[in-house]
Amino acid sequence: xxxxxxxxxxxxxxxxxxxxxxxxxxxxxxxxxxxxxxxxxxxxxxxxxxxxxxxxxxxxxxxxxxxxxxxxxxxxxxxxxxxxxxxxxxxxxxxxxxxxxxxxxxxxxxxxxxxxxxxxxxxxxxxxxxxxxxxxxxxxxxxxxxxxxxxxxxxxxxxxxxxxxxxxxxxxxx
Numbered sequence: 386x387x388x389x390x391x392x393x394x395x396x397x398x399x400x401x402x403x404x405x406x407x408x409x410x411x412x413x414x415x416x417x418x419x420x421x422x423x424x425x426x427x428x429x430x431x432x433x434x435x436x437x438x439x440x441x442x443x444x445x446x447x448x449x450x451x452x453x454x455x456x457x458x459x460x461x462x463x464x465x466x467x468x469x470x471x472x473x474x475x476x477x478x479x480x481x482x483x484x485x486x487x488x489x490x491x492x493x494x495x496x497x498x499x500x501x502x503x504x505x506x507x508x509x510x511x512x513x514x515x516x517x518x519x520x521x522x523x524x525x526x527x528x529x530x531x532x533x534x535x536x537x538x539x540x541x542x543x544x545x546x547x548x549x550x551x552x553x554x555x556x557x558x559x
Contacts, residue, residue, distance in 0.1 A: 388460025
């Protein structure tokens with residue numbers, strides 16, 4: 386339990402830092418900031434873990450974790466998985482077309498919007514241009530006078546995702 390509590394408390398500290406940074410600074414490489422903050426909080430996890438009492442103080446012997454390595458590992462895994470879920474949420478909120486459409490439609494829920502009105506509010510060409518700029522900035526693409534080419538890094542990532550989509554039987558598209 387000690388590790389789980391330490392993992393949860395550390396994630397709450399990470400989340401607070403993330404919210405403060407993203408609210409106060411314009412971030413162009415969000416993944417680097419999120420991973421950097423997560424790594425920065427790893428020593429915090431160890432400190433919180435060290436400050437918490439051992440499981441046997443609160444739990445009967447059968448329920449107490451069998452060893453410090455087990456509790457340390459379980460808490461660090463909780464911290465990792467909470468971080469991964471948070472990152473998915475951040476990217477979904479930032480770039481999901483479905484989320485954007487829901488937000489636009491909820492702006493006037495009684496009237497609704499037609500497809501033409503939705504496209505006027507969020508044109509596909511702007512969305513594609515924004516995503517291409519992010520891929521260039523991240524090093525997955527290079528632009529040559531109006532046409533785009535994948536870098537080695539981009540080809541490797543594309544191959545991994547193509548394989549994953551094939552295994553999961555997910556069709557083409559975003």
